[in-house]
Amino acid sequence: MQTTTPAPLRHARNELGRFLRSRREAIRPETLGLPEGGRRRTPGLRRDEVAELADISVDWYIRLEQGRPVTPSRQTVDAIARALRLDMVETAHLYALSGIALPQAASDEIVPSTVQRMIDRLAQPAYITNRLGDVLHWNLAADALFGFGDVGEADRNVFIGMFLRPASRKLFGTGWEAEAKRMLAEFRPVHDINAADPRFVKLTGRLQAESALFAKWWRQHGIKAGGAGRKTLYPPGGGRTKYEYVALQVIENPALKTIIYYAV
Numbered sequence: 001m002q003t004t005t006p007a008p009l010r011h012a013r014n015e016l017g018r019f020l021r022s023r024r025e026a027i028r029p030e031t032l033g034l035p036e037g038g039r040r041r042t043p044g045l046r047r048d049e050v051a052e053l054a055d056i057s058v059d060w061y062i063r064l065e066q067g068r069p070v071t072p073s074r075q076t077v078d079a080i081a082r083a084l085r086l087d088m089v090e091t092a093h094l095y096a097l098s099g100i101a102l103p104q105a106a107s108d109e110i111v112p113s114t115v116q117r118m119i120d121r122l123a124q125p126a127y128i129t130n131r132l133g134d135v136l137h138w139n140l141a142a143d144a145l146f147g148f149g150d151v152g153e154a155d156r157n158v159f160i161g162m163f164l165r166p167a168s169r170k171l172f173g174t175g176w177e178a179e180a181k182r183m184l185a186e187f188r189p190v191h192d193i194n195a196a197d198p199r200f201v202k203l204t205g206r207l208q209a210e211s212a213l214f215a216k217w218w219r220q221h222g223i224k225a226g227g228a229g230r231k232t233l234y235p236p237g238g239g240r241t242k243y244e245y246v247a248l249q250v251i252e253n254p255a256l257k258t259i260i261y262y263a264v
Helices: 007-026 045-056 058-065 074-083 088-098 113-121 140-146 156-165 164-193 198-210 212-220
Strands: 126-129 137-138 229-233 241-250 257-263
Touching: 007 045, 007 058, 007 088, 045 058, 045 074, 045 113, 058 241, 058 257, 074 088, 113 126, 126 140, 156 164, 156 212, 164 212, 164 229, 198 212
Parallel strands: none
Antiparallel strands: 126 137, 126 257, 229 241, 241 257
């Protein structure tokens, strides 16, 4: 009995083929040390050249470009991305068209330089986190408020900071418990989507082992949507300051969030 490939799957395969062909034809052979002349009927690289650069068979690559029913592995997609000199955005698109989730360990550690510069120029406390809550970049005002530079890279995480650093209790004062519960409830849905990721397993395992309150509230399975809000903080220099904050997704890398505080 003949089976029919679902239309959405056929469409994805056709789009994958068109995308590969467009990027192949956009590469100038001489930039890769290949002869520009010769028997080139179309611009760019030939299919056999891409296959050789990616270390895959020519027939297999042709099947991909033709939208035939083949399923590339993650390693093959990476090899093709390197062969075609794809940037981060193009590689993510290639993964999506191939039906493979982009490795988060690779995607959520890269902070675009333009975003870094914007953060550095802000007078307000601002920093960037990934899905795990790792703090990847911060400005001077954020360092003065949260002390990100005072801890090692392995501990530079908003959840580790909140539950395991005594300084956080002082910074949030009487509002620490409510803020810790809010953060945990916002993290839970992100965790559950990525529960198989070894980094999430390691993080929650450590927090449950080292913080009785984290372990207790984690079992309660609280869920909350993230976004903007208000906090009252007690900065290291003394005093009491009310802040509004906003969390913005980084368009260039949606795995990242920019958090900005401003006094009110």
